Amino acid sequence: MDKLWDVIWSPPDAADARVALSGRLTLDAIVELDDALTARKPAGTGLAVDLNGVTGIDTAGAWAINGLVQRWTEAGVPARLEGAAPDVAQLVGALTVRPLRVLRRDHTSPFIAWLDRIGRAVAGQGANITSFVGFLGQVLVVLGLTLIGRRRLRVHAVIHQAEAVGVSALGIVGLLLFLVGLVVAQQGAVQLRQFGAEIFTVNLIGRSTTRELGILLTAIMVAGRSGSAFAAQIGSMKLNQEIDALRTIGLDPIEVLVIPRVIACSLMLLGLAFYGVICALIAGGLFAWAELDLPPGAYVQRLQEVTLMSDFVIGMVKAPVFGFIIALMGCFHGFNVTGNAESVGSSTTQAVVESIFVVIVFDALFAFFFSFLGYN
Template sequence: MAGNATDDQLNRYACSGTLTITRAASTARELDAMQDPMTIDLSGVERMDTVGAYLIHRAMRDRNAKVTGASPEITKLLGQVADADHPTQVRPDERPGLIRVLEELGLWVTESGRTLVGLVGFLGATLIGFFNVARRPKRFRFNAVIQRFDVVGVRALGIIGLMSFLIGIVIGQQGAVQLQQFGAEVYTINLIGRLSARELGTLMTAIMVAGRSGSAFAAQIGTMKITEEVDAMRTIGVSPVEALVIPRMIAAVVMMPLLCFYAIVMSLLGGGIFCWVSLGIPPLTFTQRLQEVIPITDLWVGLIKAPVFGFIIALAGCFQGMLVKGNAEEVGSKTTAAVVQSIFMVIVLDAVFAVFFSTVGWG
């Protein structure tokens, strides 16, 4: 136990027994009641922990108390507490704004470079997986591909159809507002037809699939990584790329052209209904005009881009899913990264395709 005994000047504090956390509150009150200058006698202390040592050290630091009678072990403990007692910087030093911007830029470039290298490596592993499956067709998981067809394609028909239908209406409405100023409302059909078939049908479908299926790929594979199912596959000799990645990529590549064609049709349907209701253009006239203004190359441009976009979306989703490790928070962050990466790469590739097709005369 710890106690105190004072002399006539009430400036001597004698401890005895144990000076530990269990006596911290009473010891602190007794030390606060002492007068300065104070002497602390530790000759009777049998055991002391870091809390008791800190109380003594605080008295020495703040009130210039003198300590006597301390054993070598207690003296050593007091020295360790004194060495550890230094101010902690809660907030880092403010640095110039330019330095912070350059640092953030450097970190972003470094992270982007690592992601690019990892993505290229994952692409190589995926191509090797396709080659192995082609050499041994019995390893192809047909049922898994059919299930992914359902997830990527069939269950996406509703949201993609509604989105495309509304986009057709929006294109028609915005185009008609501008063309009415010149009395050229009939050219709204040209605008709806070419934009839907060539660009927006494919691009908006890719963005929707990236947000819906790409995120699902990352979350599913990431959850399997956390629960160690992927490691279990490797243990029993099953390639995770062949079992998890290839079925999802095949489903995305095959279903994207079908979804894009469906989106184009729904967009034209929405635009046609708008022209019929708002502009008084009958459906027969709308259909005939579409045949005149939409070259077949526009449809081919949209359908050629679709499987490439599907491959990129599946690649980014599976790649980010395979990067998950540690905890469930990683699943959310990698899922977000998968959506952002896939949409970014889709838009970049769309710009590349636009330049390429313009160069070859399909512009």
């Protein structure tokens, strides 16, 4: 398709430079038009811009002409418009704020762009980990001083958080683990029936819930319920400058806000995990009674025979550690809230996701550690 515009420069050796523009100077050709107008460097005693041949112009074209005039004028070569129709002259004159800067698309290869995104993500996570390690150090120092009596333990705040984390979650945790116990028992019985070994369903229920499923699923539920609440509460306080107000009156936000939540979440997760395990075992016993004709007394006796005390102890050891992680991640992301309410939502989501991820990672580390010690 033929060009609908043209730019003709006078010979370079002319004393006065001259450029004649013609046709339609519109947004469709702005990049090529700007290249044509910047191809000539300012030189000589003056520049005449002939607009006699211009038949159509929009704001982009006017920007290009105005940019040409300003570039030459700023270089010490006066530029003037000639032969411009009144409407063209008026439009160009209205755009004398600053010269045109054409934005060209960066034609970076997809592979380089992909590497760039990975690099930015890694750098961001590195900064996040560094900040988290610093926050962890502050919490551990204040927690240690609190335990030895050098800092005040806010008992009422701990009780309030314990009620929010533990007591209010009894219903949902009990229902979840009860259903999980039913599912584990049903699926285990279906598979073991093929070998005539339905009695080993009790082994599956006992060991899987007391050592892994009961504690892990309880931690995931608390992370989604209380970890998100911690991040949202502290994030909202930061947006409302309440945390700055605490510092102004001489109170440490770590002591006032973080330590009660950490202590309450660690203790309550221990209790919730025990409660959830009992609910799962009860569900498994009901299924064994209804489907396997195993009386409750025989079920309890079989559980005592096949479920090792080490399994129960390992599960209870993991629970407060998971509670500490959940509270720490929720508070950390709450303190990281900046800007506006949208940041509260993103930090809350990040707190839940990272809490669950770190809990699962630590669960795997516990599994390898206790297996190494011989508690299989």
